[in-house]
Amino acid sequence: MPRVRELEVFRLLLPYGRKSETLLVKLTDHGGMTGWGEATSPPAKTWAKLEETLAAQLIGVDWEHPDTVPTGEPAVDMACWDLWTRMRGVPLAEAIGGTRTSLVATVRLTPDSSVESLVSRVNQQVCAGYGHVTVDVRPGWDVEPIRAVRQAYPALTLAVDCGNAYTDLDQLLALDSYGLEVIERPFAVADTYSHASLQDQVTASVAVEAGSSAELDDYLTLRAARVLLLRPSAFPSLSEVRRAHDRAAAAGWDIQCTGGQGAGLARAATVAVASLPGCTLPCDVTQPPRQNQIVTPIVGANAGVIAVPLTQPGLGHDIDETRLHRMVKESFRV
Template sequence: MPRVRDLEVFRLILPYGRRPESILVRLTDYGGMTGWGEVVDADPETWVSLEEGLGQALIGLDWEHPDELGRIPGGSAADMACWDLWAKMRGVPLAHALGGTRTSLMATVRIGAERNLDSLVARVNRHVCAGYAHVTLDVHPGWDVEPLRAVRQAYPVLGIAVDARGAYTGIDALAALDAYTLSAIERPFAGPAGLADHADLQERVAAPVLLEVSSAAELEEAITVRAGRALLLRPAALGSLREVRRVHDRAVEVGWEIACAGGRGTGLARAATVAAASLPGCGLPCDVAEPPRSAQIVDPPVGASGGVVAVPLTQPGLGHRIDEDRVRRLAKESYAV
């Protein structure tokens, strides 16, 4: 039975891109075993919630399973740490603790808009040569049909999805992309108010329309109006791994396909995404591209090799060793209870 003796929380400013923030939670039980969790790009209230409530919620509390804990202060980082600790105590990989059955995952790589079509095709070529069999192209009005046509002509059998990031307001332009044999049309319209447009688009295209949701209730609404046939599953956005399994199971029940995607961060959040992506319904290529090595605190690193992501099954919990010295060097703020 897990019982947390003490905890530490770290706020890291990561050394890449726009220097995103990551919050890490480290739980230690009375036997000295640790569990780790991460939330990336958290709002300031997350830190306050952890500081004010996590110790009171967990220190000294006896619990049998993470599902018993309900909503923990600090959201997904604390929840992930509880699951990691629980799985380690039972000597099982987190993937198996969640009900995962896959040993490896097909990966996609996201490719943003380029300066011109030649640059785009050259970039796709680099990833194909590295072993990727699937790419996800960012599209927006004015950058959609022509780049997709160029990539499809260069690679007739390559798996391709498009991600619109909610940039469209009409159906016609997106429906035209269906001629290029897509594995998914991702996030075509912004916000829940666009569900009717999603449903209209899904009626017109053969490719599954892929939606991102932040709760089981949002998924249910999308199912009711037939707004798509595929789900973008982001564990961090759902707040708990219990909710991840709930949403996964409902999507599978109605025959939706599922793609998993992870945050940036230090590798911890992506490790949890890999565990979630091992669930049996997650058949679409996953997005867990390796974070920059300058930010990695996990060994082995989380990422794809030859377009495939291995699910760590030889070690319990998240399946990665944590470089605690590096955590403390990157931490800009921390506290312990």
Template sequence: MPRVRELEVFRLVLPYGRRPETVLVRLTDYGGMTGWGEIVDPAPKTWRLLQERLGGALIGLDWEHPDELGDIPGGPAADMACWDLWARMRGVPLSHALGGSRTSLMATVRIGAERNLESLVARVNRHVCAGYAHVTLDVHPGWDVEPLRAVRLAYPALGIGVDAHGGYTDAEALEAMDAYTISSIERPFTGLAGHADLQERVAAPVLVEVSSTAELDEAVATRAGRALLLRPATIGSLREVRRMHDIAAAAGWEIACSGGQGTGLARAATVAAASLPGCGLPCDVAEPPRSAQIVTPPVGASGGVIAVPLTQPGLGHTVDVNRVRRLAREAYVA
């Protein structure tokens, strides 16, 4: 039975890109076992919430399973740490603890807009040569049909998805892209309005991103798509992630998992969730920049394939605690 003796919270500003912020939670039980969690790009109130409420919610509490804990203050980071601790105590991988059965995942790599079509095709070529069998092209009005056509002509057998980032207000270009045998159309519009009409017009599944079971129930009921995009690091708990997976799978929807940024811990939870049986679409879990990595082995794809960790319990990765302390801008211990 887990019983948390100490918790540590670290606020990190990562040394790459726009210097995104991430918060890590480390739980230690009375036997010295630890569990880790991460929330990427947290809301401004998250740090104070973790300081003021997480200790009182977890320290000294006896619990048999993370599902018993309900909504934990601090959201995904604290919940992930509880699952990691629980799985480590039982000596099982987090993927198995969640009900996953896959041992490897097909990876996709996201490719943003380039200055011209030649540069785009050259960039795709580098990933194909590295072993990727699927890419996801970022599209927006003015950069959509022609880039997709160029990549499809260069690679007739390549799996291609498109991510619109909610940037469209009508379906004309989206329907035109459907002619190029794409695996999915991700987030075509802001909100769910228009999704059902688009799904009736295209063969590719419309990939819907929602953050709760209530929103997913609405999407399924209105036939807003035929595929679900799961981002475990932004959903309140892994219990909710699993429930959303089950709802989508029961509706006959395909499921894709995406890992976001961070240090590797949130990505590791995404890999565990992507091992669930309904998650058949390619998984988007890019390896973090070397300057931000805190786990070994690194989380990411090799040859276009992501291995699901099965030889270590919990998240399946070892955290470099000293590196965490060096990267931390603030730390809190309770």
């Protein structure tokens, strides 16, 4: 039975793109076993809550299962799962019901300076072993680049991520003529009716992202999509992630796990969730650059395939604490 004797929290400044922050939680039990968790892009109140409230709830308290530690904080929940599974010597993927040993990966390509440059980048990824490519599109950067990619690669499995940026249904109907597998996040999250209307008119599967079972139920009721984009870091707990997975799978939806942000721990949890039986579409852990991860081995794809760590307990990755401390902006320990 775990009993946490020490809580450490680290705020990291990640040096890619527009500099962003991630928050790590380290739990140490009385036997010296540790568990790690991560919250990507955490709200400012998370830091204060961990320091002022959760530390007192966690330190010296016996608990039998991560579900009995209802903190509502993804980083703490992940750390509890990591600690609990390490103590039992089982991989996190196995503990939550995962069945896959490896995953097909998609690679995500952001908008480019030119159509020619985008096609060149697609070529690089195809040569690197990817058979599935997701292209980020926006109004004004959509039909022309997708047409060019499809002409260059007629057999490539292709998806687009619209970033919730569209309001015009006709633009998306035009994209559907290029043999897309999935149209991700076309409209604003709350606009379930537009999602349902689009799904009714296109051959591609519409994919929606939900951060709670209630949001997912709204989409399921209206049959507003056929794919759930499952981002574990958006849920308060891994058990809630599993419940969303089970609901979508029971409805006959495909599921794509996504979560490439942060310093590596959140990615590792994404891979564990993607090993669940209902996660039928390629996993997306392709961004940001690998050199910003603090875990070993790094989490990523090799020739379009992601290995699920089933020989190591917990998240299956160790922390490079030297690299961690180089990125720390501030920290505290209780």
